Amino acid sequence: xxxxxxxxxGGFGRRAVELLLDRLPAHELILMTxxxxxxxxxxxxxxxxxxxxxxxxxxxxxxxxxxDKVLLISASKVGSRIPQxxxxxxAARAADVRHVVYTSYIGKGxxxxxLAVGDHRSTEDLLRESGMTWTVLRNAQYTDALVEAGARxxxxxxxxxxxxxxxxxxxxxxxxCVDSAVEVLSTPGHEDVIYEITGPELLTYxxxxxTIAEVAERPIEYLDVDEEAMYAHFDSMxxxxxxVADQSVDAVPWSSEDMVTVxxxxxxGFMEVASQDVEKLTxxxxxxxxxxxxxxxxxxxxxxx
Numbered sequence: 463x464x465x466x467x468x469x470x471x472g473g474f475g476r477r478a479v480e481l482l483l484d485r486l487p488a489h490e491l492i493l494m495t496x497x498x499x500x501x502x503x504x505x506x507x508x509x510x511x512x513x514x515x516x517x518x519x520x521x522x523x524x525x526x527x528x529x530d531k532v533l534l535i536s537a538s539k540v541g542s543r544i545p546q547x548x549x550x551x552x553a554a555r556a557a558d559v560r561h562v563v564y565t566s567y568i569g570k571g572x573x574x575x576x577l578a579v580g581d582h583r584s585t586e587d588l589l590r591e592s593g594m595t596w597t598v599l600r601n602a603q604y605t606d607a608l609v610e611a612g613a614r615x616x617x618x619x620x621x622x623x624x625x626x627x628x629x630x631x632x633x634x635x636x637x638x639c640v641d642s643a644v645e646v647l648s649t650p651g652h653e654d655v656i657y658e659i660t661g662p663e664l665l666t667y668x669x670x671x672x673t674i675a676e677v678a679e680r681p682i683e684y685l686d687v688d689e690e691a692m693y694a695h696f697d698s699m700x701x702x703x704x705x706v707a708d709q710s711v712d713a714v715p716w717s718s719e720d721m722v723t724v725x726x727x728x729x730x731g732f733m734e735v736a737s738q739d740v741e742k743l744t745x746x747x748x749x750x751x752x753x754x755x756x757x758x759x760x761x762x763x764x765x766x767x
Contacts (some may be wrong), residue, residue, distance in 0.1 A: 465647055466529035466559075468514065468550065471500040473638055474535055474565070479504055481644045494525045501512040503572040516546035529554075531561045532649055536582065540703065540720040541574035543581040551588050561595045561613035561653065563646050565639070568600045568632070568735045569727060570657055576727040577720055588658075595653040597646050600731050602660045602735070603724070605754045608667075609762070613674045615699065616682050618767035622671040623685045625692045629728035632660035633670070638740050638748040645743045661748045667728070670751060677755045678762035 469475045470493035488508030493501050498511045505511045514525035515746060516537055520579065522584045526532065532554050554562055566586060569579035582600075589596040616622040642659050646652045668684050675682040688696075695705070696718035703718045727733050740748040755762070 463530045463532045464490050464492060464528055465533065466494060466526060467533045467535065468494045469518075469535040470504075470511075471495040471497055472535065474643075475533075475655060476599065477637065477640045478533065479509070479646075480646055481640065482611060482648060483507065483509075485644075485648045490527070492529055494522075516549055518525055519553055522550055523556050526554050526557035526559055528606050529557065529559050531563065531647060532559050533643060534562050534564045536565045536567075536585070540577045540581060540717060544584050545582075547585040548588060549760065551585075551594075552709070555592050555594060558593060561597070562589055562592070563597045563599065563643060563652075564589060566598045566600045568602045568660065568733060569671050570732045570735060573730045574725075574727050575723050575730065576732070577723045579594050579732070597652045597654070598645055598656040599639070599646065600641045600656060600658050600735075602632045603733075604639070605633040605635045605661065605751055607672060608633065609674060609751075609755055609758055612670075613678075613762065614765055616671065617674070617678055617680050617703055617762065617765040620767065621683050621685060622667070623687050623695050624667040624671075625687055625689050625722065625725045625729060626667045627686060627729040628666055629731055629733065630664035630666050631733045632737070633751055634659055634661040634740065635749045635754055638744070640748075642740055642743045653746050657739040657743065658735050659740055660737045661740075662750050664730055664734055664736060665751060667725075673751055673755055674762060677752075678766060680763075680766045689722050689726065692725065693718055696721065698748045 467475050491509045493504055493509050493511050494514035495501055496515050498513055501511045501648055512525040514521045536544045566582040567578055586598055639659050671682050671684045701718050
């Protein structure tokens with residue numbers, strides 16, 4: 463069986479490739495990227511490196527040719543995902559791909575206010591209608607994102623602003639998400655199944671801030687604010703309200719519309735999803751926030767103001 467990974471030069475993709483190479487011969491892997499030169503090390507090991515761009519349907523159709531199973535690592539920009547994912551799914555079908563594994567996002571209910579959840583549910587609908595078999599991996603918010611990006615400003619200023627109220631999110635590490643994806647890609651079954659890829663605990667942002675403050679040994683005042691204050695906070699950082707190409711401000715690659723609507727979904731309880739699917743797939747308990755934060759202790763202390 464030949465497996466293709468989109469976005470193979472990104473953080474998620476590269477780790478997935480490394481793990482797959484421990485299980486499969488390199489010639490069974492097709493690695494798609496917009497920057498093939500970044501995958502020269504995998505090419506040297508025998509993997510097939512191909513150019514592909516979600517905005518270029520013909521490049522996708524060419525890249526997917528000969529693949530039996532595709533890991534569709536979702537695009538990152540709210541507002542762009544649906545047309546990009548439509549291109550990818552149509553190209554996979556045209557190339558006779560049999561099975562698509564998609565990295566989606568958790569979230570309850572048809573009325574979930576998160577723009578990101580809306581993008582992902584629309585993509586899931588496209589997969590169901592495609593005629594291909596599919597597996598959906600609904601990843602929770604990355605622990606990595608809050609510890610390595612979200613904590614940067616609070617550790618400098620001593621203030622953490624949030625509009626999430628008492629809502630809870632089952633933070634999960636990116637590594638646990640990748641490990642789950644690799645299990646699905648490299649083992650039989652999993653057809654037409656949704657997995658909720660979550661961490662071991664439901665946490666409020668206040669609890670996240672307290673854990674980071676404790677490990678970094680830096681007092682952080684947690685401020686529960688409304689959405690208007692959150693938009694003003696992100697505006698002051700120079701973060702665009704609407705997603706733009708190649709945006710990244712102070713290690714934050716998301717638009718404020720994306721982040722504020724996720725916080726609204728958390729506050730209203732839409733993201734409170736508990737699951738044991740990571741352990742079911744991988745055989746190991748997912749890493750907790752405290753365990754991950756302890757591993758990043760030196761980095762966090764280096765960010766203190």
